[in-house]
Amino acid sequence: MSRHPNVPLSRPCESSLSLDRIHAHLKTRAIGVALSLHDEVDSTNRRLADLARAGASHGAVVVAESQTAGRGRLGRSWVSPPGGNLYASILLAAPPASNTLTWVPLLAAVAIVRAVTTLTGLALAVKWPNDVLVPRDGTERKLAGILVEAISRSQAGATALVLGIGLNVNLQSEAFPDDLRASATSLLMETGRPWERERVLVALLEEVERLDDQWRDQGPAGIAAAYESLCATIGKPVRIEMAVGGPVEGQAEGLAPDGALLVRAPTGQVLEIRSGDVVHLR
Ligand code: BTN
Numbered sequence: 001m002s003r004h005p006n007v008p009l010s011r012p013c014e015s016s017l018s019l020d021r022i023h024a025h026l027k028t029r030a031i032g033v034a035l036s037l038h039d040e041v042d043s044t045n046r047r048l049a050d051l052a053r054a055g056a057s058h059g060a061v062v063v064a065e066s067q068t069a070g071r072g073r074l075g076r077s078w079v080s081p082p083g084g085n086l087y088a089s090i091l092l093a094a095p096p097a098s099n100t101l102t103w104v105p106l107l108a109a110v111a112i113v114r115a116v117t118t119l120t121g122l123a124l125a126v127k128w129p130n131d132v133l134v135p136r137d138g139t140e141r142k143l144a145g146i147l148v149e150a151i152s153r154s155q156a157g158a159t160a161l162v163l164g165i166g167l168n169v170n171l172q173s174e175a176f177p178d179d180l181r182a183s184a185t186s187l188l189m190e191t192g193r194p195w196e197r198e199r200v201l202v203a204l205l206e207e208v209e210r211l212d213d214q215w216r217d218q219g220p221a222g223i224a225a226a227y228e229s230l231c232a233t234i235g236k237p238v239r240i241e242m243a244v245g246g247p248v249e250g251q252a253e254g255l256a257p258d259g260a261l262l263v264r265a266p267t268g269q270v271l272e273i274r275s276g277d278v279v280h281l282r
Contacts, residue, residue: 016039016065017037017063017065017197017198017201018198019035019037021196021198022035022037022063022198022201022202023035025198025199025202026202026205026206027206028059028205028206028209029209030057030058030059030209031059031061031090031205031206031208031209031212032059032061032090032201032202032205033059034056034057034059034060034061035060035061035062035063036051036061036062036063037063037064038062038063038064038065039064039065039066039082040064040065040066040067040068040082041062041064041067041068042067042068042069043067043069043070043071043164044062044063044064044067044070044087044088044089044164045071045089045147045149045162045164046069046071047062047064047089048060048061048062048089048090048091048162048164049149049151049162051091052091052151052153052160052162053151053153056091057091057093058091058092058093058160059090059091059092059209060090060091061088061089061090061091061205062088062089063086063087063088063089063201064080064087064088065082065087066080066081066082066083066087067080067087068080070087070166071147071164072145072147072166073130073145073147074243074275074276074277078145078147078166079176079177079180080166081171081175083170083171083175084169084170084171084186084188084194084197085166085167085168085169085170085171085186085197086165086166086167086169086197086200086201086204087164087165087166088164088165088167088201088204089162089163089164089165090162090163090164090165090205090208091160091161091162091163092104092160092161092162092163092212093160093161094150094159094160094161095215095216097219100215100219100220100258101150101159101161102258102259102260102274103215103220103223103224103258103259104148104161104163104215105129105130105146105148105163105259106126106129106130106223106224106227106259107208107211107212107215107220107223107227108130108146108148108163108165108208109126109129109130109131109132109146109227109230110126110207110211110223110226110227110230111204111207111208111210111211112124112132112143112144112146112165112167112204112207113125113126113132113230114207115200115203115204115206115207116132116143116144116167116187116200116203118203119195119199119200119203120187120190120191120195122134122187122190122191123135124143124230125140125230125231125232126227126230126231126232126233127140127231127232127233127278127280128231128233128234128252128261128278129259129261130145130146131144131145131146132144132145132146132167133232134185134190135232136190140232140280141183141184141185142183142184142185143167143168143184143185143186143187143190144165144166144167144168145165145166146163146164146165146166147164147166148161148162148163148164149161149162149164150162163208165204167200167204168184168185168186168187168189169186169187169188169194169195169197169200170186170187170188170194170195170197171186171188171189172186172188172189173189187200211223211226220259224255224259227255227259228254228255231255232280233252233261233278233280234252234253234254234255234261235251235252235253236251236252236280236281236282237249237250237251237252237280237281237282238250238251238252238263238278238279238280238281239278239279239281240261240263240273240276240277240278240279241276241277241279242275242276243275243276248263248265248271248273248276249265249266249281250263250264250265250266250271251263251264252278253270256272258274260272260273260274261273261278
């Protein structure tokens with residue numbers, strides 16, 4: 001494990017997140033300006049969805065030290081113990097062109113990679129659609145997960161997006177449940193030192209704002225290019241485990257205009273995959 005001395009640790013990693021320390025560093029225009037911090041919630045995504053229906057605006061953020069019912073993709077749970085990770089949800093107003101909404105999970109993956117790499121120097125990769133991985137010693141360990149949920153704010157159907165991010169920061173290997181220990185990692189495990197979580201959160205919120213602005217002003221092309229350059233899935237043989245039906249195998253070739261994964265099946269047919277679990281076959 002390498003050491004990265006560029007962000008000094010000013011306090012023990014076990015101390016609680018501090019709203020003052022977050023606001024002292026945050027330079028965003030909208031994202032995180034309204035931020036609520038909780039010791040424990042069921043799910044930051046669920047809590048933020050309630051706030052959105054009650055009128056919270058674009059950029060509102062909910063952060064928690066732990067979650068009792070953290071949600072993962074495909075109906076799974078997200079194990080969310082206290083003691084040093086980040087569980088955060090960000091409210092994004094839907095843009096006028098709703099056909100670009102499918103890019104938001106990919107935008108979030110790029111934001112996490114940029115924030116973490118800038119802060120720690122770690123080289124990261126993304127597994128389609130939005131797992132952030134640390135490639136090391138021929139394996140890929142999961143550092144962060146993303147869950148985007150659309151909510152309807154009014155009877156007229158105005159949509160907002162809740163972007164949920166779980167990022168393992170200061171958890172030690174022993175703190176992960178047995179079944180995740182081989183496949184999950186944290187910044188502490190990768191760099192050999194703890195990280196000030198407020199700094200990590202601030203870097204993340206700033207990257208989300210930058211990419212969200214770019215997406216709204218210029219459309220998804222820039223996000224697509226950034227994502228493709230980080231995506232470890234494209235160019236690999238893959239198996240896609242689908243929620244319904246058997247697995248599909250083929251060669252991942254690129255992204256469709258909506259961010260779907262293009263997979264060439266052994267028959268030569270190119271499939272557009274929009275959900276499911278990807279397994280990299282080498
Ligand atoms: C996944 O990889 O399955 C997605 C995990 C997303 C977890 C985060 S933690 C903060 C936010 N609140 C939730 O309930 N889930 C997301």
